[in-house]
């Protein structure tokens with residue numbers, strides 16, 4: 001939505017050739033991670049970006065400033081890799097919150113370290129947080145993430161709720177034969193503790209290229225599992241958000257399904273992504289990027305950054321083509337794009 005500015009014209013919307021208006025920016029703050037989820041990256045990790053290649057805090061703030069003042073971006077989600085690994089994150093959040101046209105700020109995290117930082121992040125201006133959790137069973141957690149950190153994640157969830165980073169949403173990627181039998185339990189856990197639960201179809205974006213459609217648990221199956229245990233009342237979809245949502249009858253708990261593969265929502269896509277090394281991507285599955293870091297470090301004016309951004313969005317395709325024979329994985333995996 002266009003908003004008037006105290007010192008200039010309202011930003012003109014960031015519209016692509018299909019008429020989709022982009023208001024949601026996802027910013028990856030690092031490609032590093034302290035977990036090794038099997039559906040995301042290999043046990044040995046990846047060749048992390050060298051630190052000088054990462055955008056500095058000043059550079060992130062400058063790009064978000066341009067995006068909010070000139071391009072109509074209203075929401076910014078901080079992600080990664082694991083964004084809580086970024087040093088001084090509350091300070092960066094505070095700077096983004098203090099911009100002339102501050103966006104709504106949210107965070108997607110694996111929750112490790114959130115127990116320590118939730119209150120500081122809220123005080124800095126973070127609105128809400130989504131925490132990834134694939135199982136409630138310690139041994140299974142270690143098998144899925146290759147790290148023994150379940151208590152840290154649960155403590156992070158509690159701290160986020162206590163800090164009022166609401167709603168706290170849990171993101172679960174069910175994998176057949178691994179944790180798909182826990183869908184009902186995870187939803188019951190959300191009811192008991194006042195979280196929202198979302199179940200995500202896995203996508204061919206793991207770094208090892210091992211994604212297998214047959215191991216992906218479909219939205220239909222997820223809803224079948226939930227339906228065995230609960231009555232679900234449709235709650236619709238919030239604007240262009242990926243999650244279709246239901247309220248669990250007799251509770252205030254909302255559960256969602258993100259069916260990127262079997263029920264793609266590309267027709268309403270309002271997202272653009274900035275990688276940790278400053279490359280703009282018009283789609284999770286984009287095969288081309290626009291190097292904003294080179295512009296920044298070359299001394300570009302705001303107008304040049306704005307033009308590059310609009311040009312990137314102008315080249316956006318209709319959506320992913322996971323089911324097409326021509327489908328080609330992007331060069332970067334999910335953890336390096338910013339999920």
Ligand SMILES: Nc1nc2c(ncn2[C@@H]2O[C@H](COP(=O)(O)OP(=O)(O)OP(=O)(O)O)[C@@H](O)[C@H]2O)c(=O)[nH]1
Nearest residue numbers: 079108130169171200241242243258260271284339
């Ligand atoms: N295909 C596709 N999937 C997406 C996109 N954005 C998010 N997702 C999927 O949704 C999952 C959860 O993303 P989150 O980072 O929690 O963000 P979100 O669901 O947009 O967050 P809310 O604003 O709280 O609804 C990701 O892991 C992706 O699998 C997108 O633009 N395209």
Ligand SMILES: C[S@@+](CC[C@H](N)C(=O)[O-])C[C@H]1O[C@@H](n2cnc3c(N)ncnc32)[C@H](O)[C@@H]1O
Nearest residue numbers: 040080081082108109110132171202203206339
């Ligand atoms: C890439 S992670 C980055 C943020 C943080 N490390 C986390 O796990 O929340 C963002 C989201 O992507 C999801 N994700 C990772 N690999 C995925 C895949 N192959 N398909 C679908 N979602 C995936 C994770 O479950 C998580 O909810």
Ligand code: SF4
Nearest residue numbers: 033035037040081110
């Ligand atoms: S899903 Fe998130 S926590 Fe898991 S390995 Fe990927 S980036 Fe790390």
Ligand code: SF4
Nearest residue numbers: 266269283284319320
């Ligand atoms: S796959 Fe691309 S076009 Fe489709 S919703 Fe995701 S980012 Fe948007």
